[in-house]
Amino acid sequence: MTKLRLEQAPIASLPRRFLLTVPLWGVLAGLLLIVDGDAALRMRWQPATLALVHVFTLGVLGNAMFGSILQFLPAAGGVTLRGGVRCGWWLHGLLNLGALLLVIGMHQRWPLLLLGAAMVLALAFVTLAWMVVPGLLTAVGQPLLRAGFGTALAFALATAVLGCLLALGLAGQISLPLVRLADVHASWGVLGWVVVLMASVARVVMPMFQGTGTVPVPVQAAWLAGAVSLLGAGAWWHVIGGAGWLAIGVGVLVLLFAGAVLWLQWRSARLRRGPLVNSWRAGMLALALAAVALPILPGGMLAGALGLGLALPLLVIAMLLEIVPFIGWIELHRQCGRGVQVPGVQRLLPDVDKHRVLLAHVPLLLLPMAVIWPSVWLARMAGVALVLLWGLLSWTLLGVRRRANHFLRARR
Helix, strand or coil: CCCCCHHHCCCCHHHHHHHHHHHHHHHHHHHHHHHHHHHHHCCCCCHHHHHHHHHHHHHHHHHHHHHHHHHHHHHHHCCCCCCHHHHHHHHHHHHHHHHHHHHHHHHHCCHHHHHHHHHHHHHHHHHHHHHHHHHHHHCCCCHHHHHHHHHHHHHHHHHHHHHHHHHHHHCCCCCCCHHHHHHHHHHHHHHHHHHHHHHHHHHHHHHHHHCCCCCCHHHHHHHHHHHHHHHHHHHHHHHCCCCCHHHHHHHHHHHHHHHHHHHHHHHCCCCCCCHHHHHHHHHHHHHHHHHHHHHHCCCCHHHHHHHHHHHHHHHHHHHHHHHHHHHHHHHHHHHHCCCCCCCCHHHHCCHHHHHHHHHCCHHHHHHHHHHHCCCHHHHHHHHHHHHHHHHHHHHHHHHHHHHHHHHHHHHC
């Protein structure tokens, strides 16, 4: 099992600002659904749909991925970050400004905002690579873990570059086969960036926090090589007009990932049952359904609702409920010094609060229902459910700081 290097963990404010921004984007997703209704769930090229998708991919998942990388690589991978807190502020601002410009530009069809978003987001992903990649290349040990992170970052950059080209195309600046390139953009972003990163992180956090085993190294290496091969060759074949093998390949690889996680949980004799395990189990089941729906149902709307709206956020939320109190615990130790007994991670964020957030996901089943049975009110009810869930998550995560501050005041 990988051991955490707590002394190498970054200053708490560096990853935390990204992680605490995640719920704000979730609330925005709910508000967009309330305003746009089922127009955002009918066709992928509707302005409302494009805006909603990028609220999830850049706002929710983007902030979660950036924050997790900045926390995880130093503590678990021994990677030294460049730039420190000051660079982190710039990175946070660039990512969220670029995402906001893109969402508004897509929703309102404003070409100038699309052009501005393309430049700002490209700079954000380049900045992340500048902070992380040199340390990733010089770190020692754990080659599979570093290969996974390197692959995910490479696809993140490729997704950003292709996204910039698509933004230029939507703004009318260049002529592109938008539909096929959008398919490649989505496959690189979801499988190459998000799922590969989650698979790499899961190799460490599942034994540590859930008590499971790990996938054998050759098997995970083969899966990673398969993802790289598919997203390279499959993307080229798709762009030149080949049959829909890209969706099939992405679906199979995502299904293998979800199946492996569920298999590890089922096989574990020391499974630590609780909100994290339950969240990942439910999230992986939803992700498996999305993977099956992707190549079967045309348009990808149901797969998107299940994957981007339900499964991936559920997995991310489960990890936020573990990472944020862990960051708070490390910060308390640094503030109080040795010899002071500080509240444990479970006291900073009790399981009862985590279960409350998990149960708040149940109404989100309205989201795929609104895709299957289009209805303005069904979509708006799903939007209300999103606002309530992500608002509850924000209050719950901020509770870590409230409890830590209460402890510090009591010591004075």
